[in-house]
Amino acid sequence: MKLLITGGRGMLGRTLQKEFRDHRLIIADLPECDITDAAGFDHFLAAAAPDAVIHCAAMTAVDRCETEEELAWRLNMAGSANVASSCFRHGVRLLAISTDYVFRGDLDRPYHEFDEPGALTVYGRTKYAGEEMIRRHCPNHLIARISWLYGAGGPSFVHAMMKLADGTRPELKVVADQVGNPTSAAAVARHLRLLLERPELVGTFHLTCEGEASWHEFAREIFRLAGINQRLIPCATADFPRPAPRPANSRLEKRMLRLQNLPPMPDWHHALAEFMAEEF
Numbered sequence: 001m002k003l004l005i006t007g008g009r010g011m012l013g014r015t016l017q018k019e020f021r022d023h024r025l026i027i028a029d030l031p032e033c034d035i036t037d038a039a040g041f042d043h044f045l046a047a048a049a050p051d052a053v054i055h056c057a058a059m060t061a062v063d064r065c066e067t068e069e070e071l072a073w074r075l076n077m078a079g080s081a082n083v084a085s086s087c088f089r090h091g092v093r094l095l096a097i098s099t100d101y102v103f104r105g106d107l108d109r110p111y112h113e114f115d116e117p118g119a120l121t122v123y124g125r126t127k128y129a130g131e132e133m134i135r136r137h138c139p140n141h142l143i144a145r146i147s148w149l150y151g152a153g154g155p156s157f158v159h160a161m162m163k164l165a166d167g168t169r170p171e172l173k174v175v176a177d178q179v180g181n182p183t184s185a186a187a188v189a190r191h192l193r194l195l196l197e198r199p200e201l202v203g204t205f206h207l208t209c210e211g212e213a214s215w216h217e218f219a220r221e222i223f224r225l226a227g228i229n230q231r232l233i234p235c236a237t238a239d240f241p242r243p244a245p246r247p248a249n250s251r252l253e254k255r256m257l258r259l260q261n262l263p264p265m266p267d268w269h270h271a272l273a274e275f276m277a278e279e280f
């Protein structure tokens with residue numbers, strides 16, 4: 001297959017390059033390809049003539065989206081609309097990456113694919129608007145929502161924790177009242193391969209690792225696997241005020257994987273152990 005990856009030099013994009021090295025890959029990232037330039041992207045896609053597009057490009061700095069709202073809309077909504085309309089025009093299947101931030105995070109159970117969105121942040125609202133553009137303008141699409149992602153080279157929570165545990169801090173405060181599914185980019189990449197191998201599939205899929213944790217539990221497991229004896233103090237979200245409020249509940253139920261008889265995502269402990277052994 002010939003695959004075009006938007007944002008192909010970002011954290012997930014680099015992992016996809018590794019996972020799909022048996023395919024022909026075209027990387028569509030800045031500066032040579034800008035998804036916010038509708039005509040430019042259309043020319044790039046037409047010349048590349050891929051079998052499928054994996055759309056990773058986005059403005060992912062969640063706090064910066066609050067202060068640079070116009071740019072967030074331009075990239076996450078309008079950029080996705082451009083990618084969707086080009087894919088439709090050229091008959092290319094589109095697999096787009098989205099996020100748990102489309103939800104409010106106040107349910108007392110994991111969110112499934114058909115729960116009402118209700119983003120708390122500019123990032124979440126613009127990503128959801130991007131999803132809607134894809135649904136409307138490119139029927140032959142898959143949308144994969146992921147969360148709490150870490151991958152080779154970072155940046156990620158795992159990389160941040162490993163940097164902080166440099167022996168200079170007697171204790172680290174880590175948020176214990178947000179819960180989610182820590183998810184490895186490698187696990188996402190393997191499941192995207194399964195989805196791509198099923199050309200008849202369409203729709204929105206949650207693709208986070210199985211099992212749940214708070215950031216505090218996630219940090220504890222990182223240090224256990226790394227053999228680092230770092231004292232951790234659980235704290236509250238309110239102790240770390242940030243410009244963009246984080247959802248308290250980021251857990252995603254993988255209902256569509258089940259309904260389409262696809263294998264479950266790996267447990268987060270196993271995926272993290274595999275990653276730590278390779279990365280650190």
Ligand SMILES: NC(=O)c1ccc[n+]([C@@H]2O[C@H](COP(=O)([O-])OP(=O)(O)OC[C@H]3O[C@@H](n4cnc5c(N)ncnc54)[C@H](OP(=O)(O)O)[C@@H]3O)[C@@H](O)[C@H]2O)c1
Binds near residue numbers: 006008034036060146
């Ligand atoms: N990381 C997470 O925890 C997480 C969680 C949930 C969902 N996601 C989603 O997963 C996807 C991949 O995330 P990631 O962590 O790999 O993000 P990332 O590392 O920030 O990668 C995004 C890539 O897109 C590029 N890009 C930015 N503007 C562009 C434009 N106008 N045209 C073409 N490329 C452009 C970026 O280039 P520059 O670096 O030069 O800007 C970067 O290489 C995103 O859709 C994100 O919303 C991520």
